[in-house]
Amino acid sequence: MNFASDSSRRDKRGLRTDERIHGAIYAAIINHQLHPATPLQEDALAGAFGVSRTIIRKVLQRLAHEKLVVITPNKGARVARPTTEEGRQVFEARHTVESEIVRKVARRHDDRGLERLRAIAAEEMKAQVARDKRRRVQLSGDFHRALADLADNAVLAGFVQELVSRTSLIIALYEVPGAVPCSCDEHSEIIDALAAGDEALAIDRMSHHLRHIESQVDLSQTAGGVDFRSLFAPATGEDG
Amino acid sequence: MNFASDSSRRDKRGLRTDERIHGAIYAAIINHQLHPATPLQEDALAGAFGVSRTIIRKVLQRLAHEKLVVITPNKGARVARPTTEEGRQVFEARHTVESEIVRKVARRHDDRGLERLRAIAAEEMKAQVARDKRRRVQLSGDFHRALADLADNAVLAGFVQELVSRTSLIIALYEVPGAVPCSCDEHSEIIDALAAGDEALAIDRMSHHLRHIESQVDLSQTAGGVDFRSLFAPATGEDG
DNA sequence: TCGCGGCAAGCTGTATACAATGATGTTGAA
DNA sequence: TTCAACATCATTGTATACAGCTTGCCGCGA
Known part of the structure; x- marks a missing residue:
């Protein structure tokens, strides 16, 4: 072997x-x-x-x-320098795929798997206390990947892997300065719901969590490559 | 330009x-x-x-x-020679992603887009009459890709593109001989539901359609590469 | 006859040389 | 002075040579 x-x-x-x-x-x-x-x-x-x-x-x-x-x-x-529109789409795709992941995991009752998730969440808590932001971000990604691995579907797990990576780029570009970094007991709460086998609650918490992450980036900008056209537009009175 | x-x-x-x-x-x-x-x-x-x-x-x-x-x-x-397990996962992923696609398209009321879908469905009907199987398969894929393009999310559309391609391989391997080729007015019925803006109905029909495709392949086989490990496992009495 | 070991052929893995392309700066003429 | 054509340089695109791996064949010995 x-x-x-x-x-x-x-x-x-x-x-x-x-x-x-x-x-x-x-x-x-x-x-x-x-x-x-x-x-x-x-x-x-x-x-x-x-x-x-x-x-x-x-x-x-x-x-x-x-x-x-x-x-x-x-x-x-x-x-890559994803646009805000791309950011929107990545988050939307994450909602779609990760909701399904959570649904499947909630139905499986894989205690060993949940233990692994708890271990990651614990590490995250440590990193939070230590104010080690890089490690927190790393571990947060690990959590989502590990969760995806529990869903017994390598295809969906592959999608999550890609989406989590892309989210890193989006955060690098559009994170709002004073953002409260994702309180990482959201992860723990998701695990609790999974452990309880409460599918609806788990999905709800994952949705909430993803919305929270999304709320920490500002995708309202027209940015993603400066638009010289609008930046240097002649003051024709048309642009507010 | x-x-x-x-x-x-x-x-x-x-x-x-x-x-x-x-x-x-x-x-x-x-x-x-x-x-x-x-x-x-x-x-x-x-x-x-x-x-x-x-x-x-x-x-x-x-x-x-x-x-x-x-x-x-x-x-x-x-x-590639996808295993039956991989096949299962691809179909499951298609359910997840394409349901969401349909949901989004049903909410958009993009008449131009639906026309394009109808054109493809019409071509499919022609190919069905002409008994041109290769063209039918081709067009069926086109339908799912075109539908995905209407959902205003390139990320999800990319996933569908990949999944549709992989489905081709799975069909090549596991199609049951006497399978009734997917009656292609299932596509038309999906379009009708979308045109009516009936989100739930459209999703339901897409689900049904995907189940129908899946029913035409036999994923129950152990095939897709023999697992020598379990096949030649020493008889320790542990394996039943 | 069977099993083992080494050799050779065929293929992939990597480096490198050369061609083509794009950016930039310069020259020359209007 | 301005603009366009050209020359130059940096960088990517492609082909090819050679090294390394895998495999099957052949011969040797038991």
């Missing part, structure tokens, strides 16, 4: 080169170390990771498919 | 080489010209399309992201 039996080149953690590099860039984007619209030049990345552009291109294409990077032909890759 | 203004190499239809090749292989898989598990050798494809392996690898990786192809490290690419 040795899954590492295939002897292709891997690092100590059993990751192939391209997976390792993907993970590194992915994490940097999610952690807001690489900001939206940052150019990702192939040569520079190749140098940084000590590989050729071939590998970097492969990784960038994967990230593009995951919507974290945008590749413009003949011009290169940048960290 | 000339979107074709960038002068990078494109064919007559404005497609870049890799997009053209992706489309060709994609179509071949969806149309069941390339069956599940068919090996996709890089050199052979490169020769067939008159390009180098570089392009082919890019295309294969994209198809792998779309779950239509499986790449095994050091062994190459094959057309």
